[in-house]
Amino acid sequence: MENSKGRSIGRKFRDFLFSVANKEFLIFLFFLIASGGFWLVLSLNEETDHELLVPIRLTNVPKNVVVTTNVEDTLHVSVRDKGFFILTYVYGSKLKPIEIDFSKYTDDRKKSTISSSDLQRLVYQMMYKSTKVTSIRPDHFDIVYTFGHSKKVPVKMSGRVDPGESHYLASVKFWPDSVLIYADDEKLDSIKEAFTESIYLQNFTDTVMRNVGLRHIYGVKYIPNIVKIGLYPDIMTEQRIEVPITAVNMPEGKVLRTFPQRVKVIFVTGASMFRSIRPESFKVVADYNDIKANPTDKCTIRIIAVPHGVRNARPEISSVDYLIEEQ
Numbered sequence: 001m002e003n004s005k006g007r008s009i010g011r012k013f014r015d016f017l018f019s020v021a022n023k024e025f026l027i028f029l030f031f032l033i034a035s036g037g038f039w040l041v042l043s044l045n046e047e048t049d050h051e052l053l054v055p056i057r058l059t060n061v062p063k064n065v066v067v068t069t070n071v072e073d074t075l076h077v078s079v080r081d082k083g084f085f086i087l088t089y090v091y092g093s094k095l096k097p098i099e100i101d102f103s104k105y106t107d108d109r110k111k112s113t114i115s116s117s118d119l120q121r122l123v124y125q126m127m128y129k130s131t132k133v134t135s136i137r138p139d140h141f142d143i144v145y146t147f148g149h150s151k152k153v154p155v156k157m158s159g160r161v162d163p164g165e166s167h168y169l170a171s172v173k174f175w176p177d178s179v180l181i182y183a184d185d186e187k188l189d190s191i192k193e194a195f196t197e198s199i200y201l202q203n204f205t206d207t208v209m210r211n212v213g214l215r216h217i218y219g220v221k222y223i224p225n226i227v228k229i230g231l232y233p234d235i236m237t238e239q240r241i242e243v244p245i246t247a248v249n250m251p252e253g254k255v256l257r258t259f260p261q262r263v264k265v266i267f268v269t270g271a272s273m274f275r276s277i278r279p280e281s282f283k284v285v286a287d288y289n290d291i292k293a294n295p296t297d298k299c300t301i302r303i304i305a306v307p308h309g310v311r312n313a314r315p316e317i318s319s320v321d322y323l324i325e326e327q
Contacts, residue, residue: 049134050086052077054123055097058143065102066182068221069144076137077123085128098122105143110184111219112143144219150182153191155227158215159199163233167205170234170270170309174227179214182221194222196229207232234270236311241265243282245301245320249289256299258286259321263301267313281307284315286322298322 054075061067075098079089088094100122105112116139123133155174163169179194195215201208208231214222243265247256265282283305291299298319306313 046083047080048083048086049078049080050090052079052089052095054095054126057097057099058102059099061102064148065145066148066150066221067143067145068182068219069142070216071143072138072141075119075123077133078135079127079131079133081128081131085131088128094128095126098126102143106145110145114141114143116140146182146184148182149185149188150180151188152178152180153194154178155214156193156195157199157229158195158197159201161199161201161231162203164203164205166236167233168236168270168311169231170273171232173230173232175230176224176227179225179227180223182223183217183219187217187220191217191220196227199229201231204231205233234272236268237271237274238266238268239274239277240316241267241277241279241282243279243284246283246285248285248287251288253327254288255325255327256286256288256291257323257325258299258301259323263320264316265303265313266316267306268311269309273309277307277310281305282313286320288324291322291324 054077056071056073056075058067058071079086098119100114105114116136119136119140120133123136127133155177157172157174161169181188181191181194183191196212197215199210199212210229210231211226212229213226241264242262244262245258245260247258250256263284265284269277282303284301284303286299286301299322300319301315301317303313303315
């Protein structure tokens with residue numbers, strides 16, 4: 001019964017397919033496909049321009065050699081030929097990676113240039129005779145190398161970052177915090193730090209994590225050449241801490257006593273840093289030379305040292321009573 005039902009459905013579909021209306025549609029579809037194919041053949045027989053991506057490989061590089069320039073791994077080759085040949089390049093196996101023999105370009109200067117004519121010659125070796133190369137990008141590239149000379153340098157941030165209102169940049173961290181650089185001896189001696197590419201960031205209040213490249217220097221190779229940076233903003237808060245007053249530049253046999261002997265210092269710092277700040281990290285002084293130059297009833301005090309992370313430090317009072325005693 002199921003077979004009979006299936007045959008019945010098949011007959012209905014066949015009858016529908018070959019009805020008068022559908023015969024006309026099928027004829028129309030046939031001619032549409034035929035005309036499309038004819039148009040395609042004509043199009044493929046016409047000349048056209050196309051950009052091809054051709055891989056590049058540097059071969060025969062000795063194990064003790066480190067290439068310090070960024071050698072291109074792909075050539076952008078613009079060609080002109082009939083569409084049939086262009087399709088062969090794009091979808092066929094005609095194009096192979098270009099192999100550049102490192103040993104043919106070495107010299108005493110440890111620098112060589114692969115010229116435009118060399119690149120065109122290597123490209124034409126893989127092309128049909130009818131194909132014309134109209135342009136190559138890059139049109140040349142340099143090979144700079146060193147025999148494994150390297151050193152480690154710390155990573156530093158380049159650019160400008162401004163946290164949001166009432167915040168400041170408490171710390172910057174890198175992973176890794178130092179990188180290995182390969183270069184000639186002159187560059188190795190001159191490079192003390194590896195700077196990131198310029199970072200510009202404003203109005204952030206939460207921790208920012210980013211991967212950032214290192215600033216390119218011709219003839220220098222970084223390992224790794226990308227690092228992770230962490231920017232840690234903190235809320236600024238005004239605080240007070242009591243600090244002893246210290247006498248400086250006192251002549252022998254004299255003692256300076258101040259009243260009071262301690263003074264409160266007002267300063268701005270990050271909320272998370274305040275717990276680590278100690279009074280001994282500040283230095284508030286009364287200078288005998290100032291007293292001698294401008295003798296008055298009171299001596300001026302000033303702050304000459306503050307701990308890391310402290311801003312806008314100032315004494316709560318600017319002058320105090322004093323007494324100079326003979327020992």
